[in-house]
Amino acid sequence: MKMEDIARLAGVSKAAVSLAFSGKPGIGEETRTRILSIAKKAGYTPRRSAPAQEAATVANAPVEDAAPSLLFLVIANAGIVTSQYDRQPFFRELIHFLEQGSRAGGFSLLISAIDMARFEDDLRAIAEMHADRGVILLGTNLDKETLTRIAERLPKLIVLDTCFETLSIPFVYTNNVLGGYQAGAWLCRSGHRTIGYAASDVRIPNFDARRRGFDDAMREWSVVVAADHEYSVDPMLPAAQAAFQNKIAKLRNDGKPLPTAIFCESDFIAIGVMKSLAELGIRVPEDVSVIGFDDIAEAVIVSPELTTVRVDKEKMVRSAVRLATSLDESPSEGGMNISVATALIERRSSAAPPSV
Structure with missing residues (x-):
């Protein structure tokens, strides 16, 4: 030792x-x-x-x-x-x-x-x-x-x-299942039907539970997340990510609609998504709404302030x-x-x- x-x-x-x-x-x-x-x-x-x-x-x-x-x-x-x-x-x-x-x-x-x-x-x-x-x-x-x-x-x-x-x-x-459901249901109640999902490329049980809750909400509202609107990102990099940007850029180049909202499995992912969209000239929330998960302190520092699912850490x-x-x-x-x-x-x- x-x-x-x-x-x-x-x-x-x-x-x-x-x-x-x-x-x-x-x-x-x-x-x-x-x-x-x-x-x-x-x-x-x-x-x-x-x-x-x-x-x-x-x-x-x-x-x-x-x-x-x-x-x-x-x-x-x-x-x-x-x-x-x-x-x-x-x-x-x-x-x-x-x-x-x-x-x-x-x-x-x-x-x-x-x-x-x-x-x-x-x-x-x-x-x-x-x-x-x-x-x-x-x-x-x-x-x-x-x-x-x-x-x-x-x-x-x-x-x-x-x-x-x-x-x-x-x-x-x-209760990550509840949190994923709350985010998905809120988007559907707000009128969103073309919804994207930004998932961590490193899997843990918490992320899987959030996905289950989100999928439950999508089924209740008869919303299907298109394969083009599924994104895999680095959960540790709260910055613009090329792979995500390339997929968004391809949708625009092919004349396909962008999701009107994206649910992200964590706030770090959400911050990276917002920065990626900003570099592409896509406005949040005017063009695409973004929701995160965790409610870390940085959620109120970014611009615009992040809608998120609060984890009661205390x-x-x-x-x-x-x-x-x-x-x-x-x-x-x-x-x-x-x-x-x-x-x-x-x-x-x-x-x-x-x-x-």
């Missing part, structure tokens, strides 16, 4: 780990204690010079947590969750509410990430340190097999932002913290699932179709 691994497990920078071992100022005492405790439990002995001898001695001494704590665990570099997950708007907002909720409950929040490339080794180290602690796992990008392997090692596990009903694990998740996090801190028995034995409803937030990127 290297210093980088200790930093990842502790949810801090490599520089913070170095300061902890050297005994130098620059980090809080709680953080220093946590880093040294993690290093001890992981069996890590730093390469040190003479001035660091005292810090190394501390690392080999038993350390108790000063206050009860929760662990927020992320599996990075798998699917849409990158190693820079804390910079991705949706996950950044989740972490913000987790910090608030933990603090309000009198708990400190530990944040740790497992790199999928070192999954087994990192999971083993996490389990050795946190088997008795409540763990909130970001499940957005994870499949059933991975969740099962994690739950076997972490008995007090709560999974956030996904749900597999056939697993006996507590899940707190968004309520999801509050429910997960309550589960993780209130159950004395192992919660993973119960399989208690909490579904959080969505709401469509109407802003300026959507309107009735031009013909209405």
Whole structure:
């Protein structure tokens, strides 16, 4: 194990780990204690010079947590969750509410990430340190097999932002089917009948559930999404995308109608769609309405402001913290699932179709 691994497990920078071992100022005492405790439990002995001898001695001494704590665990570099997950708007907002909720409950929040490339080794180290602690796992990008392997090692596990009903694990998740249905039904009620769908080219269960809800609305209103109006885009690139633009340009060159509205599986996708349309001289919403999903902070920064399906991230996090801190028995034995409803937030990127 290297210093980088200790930093990842502790949810801090490599520089913070170095300061902890050297005994130098620059980090809080709680953080220093946590880093040294993690290093001890992981069996890590730093390469040190003479001035660091005292810090190394501390690392080999038993350390108790000063206050009860929760662990927020992320599996990075798998699917849409990158190693820079804390910079991705949706996950950044989740972490913000987790910090608030933990603090309000009198708990400190530990944040740790497992790199999928070192999954087994990192999971083993996490389990050795946190088997008795409540763990909130970001499940957005994870499949059933991975969740099962994690739950076997972490008995007090709560999974956030996904749900597999056939697993006996507590899940707190968004009702994505409802959100997709709300977006599709709103477009149909507004008079749209030529509707497009912008899907992520990286698939996760949440996106699939949004599609199911959207398709339910289309069936109710007897609307068929044409193959020419189906788009596959990069969900991590909130910028103009050539593949999407080429497909729109081909419709115009062939004299075929553009969709009067496009539903996007996430706000990042929606922002990219709006920028792509703007570069082609297509106005939003005068020519094409755009609806996103998530209601991230950037939804009100773009122009026009984005109509979107709101994911109540604060309520999801509050429910997960309550589960993780209130159950004395192992919660993973119960399989208690909490579904959080969505709401469509109407802003300026959507309107009735031009013909209405």
